[in-house]
Amino acid sequence: MTKDKNKTLLRMKVNGKPLEVMVNPTWTLLRVLREELRLTGTKKGCEQGDCGLCTVILDGKAVNACLVLALQAESKEIETIEGLGKEDNLHPLQKSFIENGAVQCGFCTPGILMSAEALLRKNPKPSVDEIRIGISGNLCRCTGYSKIIKAINAVTKK
Amino acid sequence: MQSYEFYTAESVEDCLGYLFEKKEVCQVIAGGTDLIPGLRNESIRPTFVLNILEIESMRGVIENDDEIRIGPTTTFTEMIESEILNRTLPLLVEAAKYVGGPQIRNRGTIGGNIATASPAADVLPAVLALDGVLEIQSKQAGSRFLTLAKAIEAPYKIRLQPDEIITGILINKLPPGTRCGYEKLGRRNAMARARMNMSMVIHLDEKGTISDLRIVPGAVLPVAQRFQEAEKILLGKKPDPQLLETAAEALAEKILKITGIRWSTEYKLPVIKSIFKWVFNRLVFKN
Numbered sequence: 001m002t003k004d005k006n007k008t009l010l011r012m013k014v015n016g017k018p019l020e021v022m023v024n025p026t027w028t029l030l031r032v033l034r035e036e037l038r039l040t041g042t043k044k045g046c047e048q049g050d051c052g053l054c055t056v057i058l059d060g061k062a063v064n065a066c067l068v069l070a071l072q073a074e075s076k077e078i079e080t081i082e083g084l085g086k087e088d089n090l091h092p093l094q095k096s097f098i099e100n101g102a103v104q105c106g107f108c109t110p111g112i113l114m115s116a117e118a119l120l121r122k123n124p125k126p127s128v129d130e131i132r133i134g135i136s137g138n139l140c141r142c143t144g145y146s147k148i149i150k151a152i153n154a155v156t157k158k
Numbered sequence: 159m160q161s162y163e164f165y166t167a168e169s170v171e172d173c174l175g176y177l178f179e180k181k182e183v184c185q186v187i188a189g190g191t192d193l194i195p196g197l198r199n200e201s202i203r204p205t206f207v208l209n210i211l212e213i214e215s216m217r218g219v220i221e222n223d224d225e226i227r228i229g230p231t232t233t234f235t236e237m238i239e240s241e242i243l244n245r246t247l248p249l250l251v252e253a254a255k256y257v258g259g260p261q262i263r264n265r266g267t268i269g270g271n272i273a274t275a276s277p278a279a280d281v282l283p284a285v286l287a288l289d290g291v292l293e294i295q296s297k298q299a300g301s302r303f304l305t306l307a308k309a310i311e312a313p314y315k316i317r318l319q320p321d322e323i324i325t326g327i328l329i330n331k332l333p334p335g336t337r338c339g340y341e342k343l344g345r346r347n348a349m350a351r352a353r354m355n356m357s358m359v360i361h362l363d364e365k366g367t368i369s370d371l372r373i374v375p376g377a378v379l380p381v382a383q384r385f386q387e388a389e390k391i392l393l394g395k396k397p398d399p400q401l402l403e404t405a406a407e408a409l410a411e412k413i414l415k416i417t418g419i420r421w422s423t424e425y426k427l428p429v430i431k432s433i434f435k436w437v438f439n440r441l442v443f444k445n
Contacts, residue, residue: 008164025164025207028194048195049262061235061264067194068265069187071164072209115260137259 012073015083023070030054030065041081041110052138055111056080062118081110092155100151104142112138116152125156166209178297180206181320188231189265192274228327230269246331249338253284256342269324277313283376287357293326313380336361339437356433360441368392378413397442406431
């Protein structure tokens with residue numbers, strides 16, 4: 001491994017793109033995504049795994065980026081909200097969130113979209129209960145969840 | 159400021175060698191769901207952090223003739239999805255479903271739940287109810303086996319030497335007809351730390367007599383344990399409401415003896431008795 005003072009080389013794939021970044025071993029994946037790679041769509045919230053704001057997909061599974069040490073992501077595939085859709089080509093979940101009014105302040109939205117995406121890949125036709133479980137690690141303080149659940153449910157019907 | 163060296167072990171041998179070299183100043187990390195907040199607030203200040211998540215042989219569920227072996231870095235999601243566990247030890251699947259939310263279950267591991275030994279752990283009490291045994295290895299002493307019941311020393315502390323690591327969780331298969339139940343009471347459904355949970359294993363013989371009973375309330379004592387005082391009252395007897403009440407009383411009495419009267423006692427004792435009777439009745443009378 002390359003040494004640069006306290007930093008170590010981290011290689012991972014982010015949104016399909018292989019990249020290398022020098023990281024301090026104490027940094028979390030969240031810090032690397034936001035502050036080194038400037039992928040600020042992944043939000044920072046409680047930083048202890050309670051709120052789900054920082055949800056990203058790691059090797060196909062939803063995880064809290066605040067609870068992954070950066071160097072634990074070595075050789076892994078990370079997907080963030082920036083990889084889900086583009087402004088001119090939104091992901092079906094993003095379209096459905098807009099159509100169903102599932103966004104209020106929007107701060108929880110990236111995390112919830114990543115949780116929903118991870119759920120739908122594993123289970124393309126979830127029941128409402130399964131949707132509830134799928135997003136149970138994400139807090140939303142505006143919507144009361146019902147429109148979020150409706151929006152995810154609408155995608156599965158298409 | 160936090161500062162440590164990070165190392166990812168590639169094999170058990172590699173991991174044992176590293177632990178032997180670094181000992182006390184080394185902190186093992188698996189899923190990190192409990193550890194990373196501690197690293198952030200600097201309540202834990204290791205010199206070295208050893209990542210064991212990439213050790214292939216420490217992960218997954220294996221079925222042997224009369225025993226199930228669970229690798230310590232098997233995640234809660236992998237437990238929930240394990241065909242072997244669903245068929246042979248559904249109690250563990252139930253307990254794993256109650257851990258945190260999906261993100262925590264995708265990351266947190268059974269070995270981490272045990273080694274952290276939180277009094278409010280979800281899965282640890284279920285492993286206790288199943289009389290789980292830990293396989294522990296070190297470079298110097300090789301392998302040793304320790305029951306989980308004996309391994310828990312104090313809240314957040316298990317009897318592991320600094321150069322030792324859990325390499326397997328071994329659980330005997332249950333005799334056919336054994337019934338298992340798990341219930342958790344939290345302040346909300348997802349993510350809640352257990353306020354109380356209850357793991358129970360029960361077997362009735364062909365005459366309807368209770369031939370095996372294991373009761374492990376979780377999150378009510380500093381150190382989770384089987385409640386043999388209550389088990390003895392029911393063992394060898396036929397299920398009976400009066401007897402069940404006596405056992406529930408014994409359960410409450412033991413909790414009171416260990417914890418003394420606390421602000422929460424007035425709430426906790428009647429509730430734990432109810433959960434106990436509820437799980438028992440569900441297991442005995444469900445069919």
